[in-house]
Amino acid sequence: MTLVSIIGFVLIIVGLWGMLTQNNIIKIIIGFSIIDTGIHLLIVSIGYIKGKTAPIIDSVLLKTDAVNQVVDPIPSALVLTAIVIGLAVTALMLVYAVNLYQRKQSLDINDFEELKW
Amino acid sequence: MINGIIIVLGIIMIASAFMAIYMRSLLSSIIAAGVISLLASIIYLLLAAPDVAMTEAAIGSGLTTVVFLYAFNKVKGRGEDNHG
Amino acid sequence: MAVFGGIITFVGSIFLLLGALGIVRMPDVYNRMQAGTKATTLGILLFLAGIAIGHIECMCIFRILILILFIIFTNPISSHALARAAHHIGIPLTDKSVTDALAEDESEKEEAIS
Amino acid sequence: MVKRFLILLVLVFFVIMLLPLVSDIQPQTELNPLAKKYVKDGPDELGSANLVTSVIVTYRGLDTLGEVAVLFIATAGVGFMLRRRKGSKTNPQKKRESSEILQTGTALLTPLIFLFGIYIFLHGHLTPGGGFQGGVVIASAILLSMLSFPQSEINHKILNAIESLSGVLYLVIGILGIYLAAGFLDNRILPLGDFGRLFSAGAIPVIYSLIGLKVGSELVGILDSMQRSDS
Numbered sequence: 001m002t003l004v005s006i007i008g009f010v011l012i013i014v015g016l017w018g019m020l021t022q023n024n025i026i027k028i029i030i031g032f033s034i035i036d037t038g039i040h041l042l043i044v045s046i047g048y049i050k051g052k053t054a055p056i057i058d059s060v061l062l063k064t065d066a067v068n069q070v071v072d073p074i075p076s077a078l079v080l081t082a083i084v085i086g087l088a089v090t091a092l093m094l095v096y097a098v099n100l101y102q103r104k105q106s107l108d109i110n111d112f113e114e115l116k117w
Numbered sequence: 118m119i120n121g122i123i124i125v126l127g128i129i130m131i132a133s134a135f136m137a138i139y140m141r142s143l144l145s146s147i148i149a150a151g152v153i154s155l156l157a158s159i160i161y162l163l164l165a166a167p168d169v170a171m172t173e174a175a176i177g178s179g180l181t182t183v184v185f186l187y188a189f190n191k192v193k194g195r196g197e198d199n200h201g
Numbered sequence: 202m203a204v205f206g207g208i209i210t211f212v213g214s215i216f217l218l219l220g221a222l223g224i225v226r227m228p229d230v231y232n233r234m235q236a237g238t239k240a241t242t243l244g245i246l247l248f249l250a251g252i253a254i255g256h257i258e259c260m261c262i263f264r265i266l267i268l269i270l271f272i273i274f275t276n277p278i279s280s281h282a283l284a285r286a287a288h289h290i291g292i293p294l295t296d297k298s299v300t301d302a303l304a305e306d307e308s309e310k311e312e313a314i315s
Numbered sequence: 316m317v318k319r320f321l322i323l324l325v326l327v328f329f330v331i332m333l334l335p336l337v338s339d340i341q342p343q344t345e346l347n348p349l350a351k352k353y354v355k356d357g358p359d360e361l362g363s364a365n366l367v368t369s370v371i372v373t374y375r376g377l378d379t380l381g382e383v384a385v386l387f388i389a390t391a392g393v394g395f396m397l398r399r400r401k402g403s404k405t406n407p408q409k410k411r412e413s414s415e416i417l418q419t420g421t422a423l424l425t426p427l428i429f430l431f432g433i434y435i436f437l438h439g440h441l442t443p444g445g446g447f448q449g450g451v452v453i454a455s456a457i458l459l460s461m462l463s464f465p466q467s468e469i470n471h472k473i474l475n476a477i478e479s480l481s482g483v484l485y486l487v488i489g490i491l492g493i494y495l496a497a498g499f500l501d502n503r504i505l506p507l508g509d510f511g512r513l514f515s516a517g518a519i520p521v522i523y524s525l526i527g528l529k530v531g532s533e534l535v536g537i538l539d540s541m542q543r544s545d546s
Contacts, residue, residue, distance in 0.1 A: 002340055047350075049343050054443070080447060085385055096396065
């Protein structure tokens, strides 16, 4: 258990708590984006190796000795694409929230009770 | 040294996560959610992932906040109080 | 050379500290914004110049010049836009202020139109 | 009260489920075998100095294709939900004119930020950055000019043309890889060149520029459809 993974874990829990307790739809989406950031921190912390540098081979870092000096590039690549997708999905959710607001003039999740049993 | 910086950043991030959930004003919680992303980009830089740090700084704290603000602008109080 | 650069960097960081102090200390939004912008612009410029002088062997002086140029462009413009928006939504000035030139200017413009 | 209790129960279950996964993350001292292979063979095989780029564009190129597809579908969803109703007027409320300082500054800064975005995605195989970051920087340049000139309109035909053309070219280069090189999205259809130069690493700069244009135009599309308010 590393330091950054603890931060990511706490952010996931806090975001989930916010999503479940809040009533405002935009607050729920904010909770979702907090969970997003927490998961990204968790994934990046898996690839980190203490005391090594970024996986970019320049004049300081030689090609032959790179294996002993760089961190894992795969989690960076995964998180890079996940962040861009996160923006698009957040925008889509916000557009749905705006549409719901235009139907009922309200953002409270308890006002949308068509499917409530 | 790096551990100390990460601890301080983590405490601020968790505090702003609680602020983002429990602030009365919706605008303040949007700004607090942007702060979380900005601090996360510093942590990525400390974890030797500069590509991810660039993306998070540009998207997480820039464009996501702008998209939230556009949506907030469309739903904000028309007559009644919707700031809660 | 390294000592000289270090001194300039230290002066820059003092300006940054004073700017942060001004944000806490000043009475209203506009004063705080002015402290935050003026002091931090000078502070960052001195900080970057100190780094360029202290590490003169790394050939990064041109990049730092470009950075300085960008900060000179963007920092005052963003602060101006923020202050104008704050004035537009009606955040009041502090009691001790004497004139409100932007409000006078806008009312003059409206009179000219009507 | 019952709701609070249920929420707490859900959270406790979630923590119990997630905690073993998180506590398994130990501070590592060595790369795992897959990453070791990528780091050892990547620079000689693909000629890219930034290993993250070689993982995104070539080794995991199919994932990136799927990601671009998800981005396209999300953009299409935003555009569909916010489409302009027939007969509704465009921009009924009058917006406040921005000040002269802001307009001059925007006119100075927008080309520079644009140039910076193009620099980022052209140098994606040498320095940190790449198509996604460059596209985001271009989108923020257009956002700046959208905010300071609120009356202006974006030409949707050019935007759609850039977006679909770069998507099609990306796929065509990917399929060319099957015939001329080892597999789908292989970058060795062009000569690898000298290591560390701008024109090196085969097709990686071309592919990343196409991804940058596509991501940039899609994000501009999202921002533009969120800005136009017809309600």
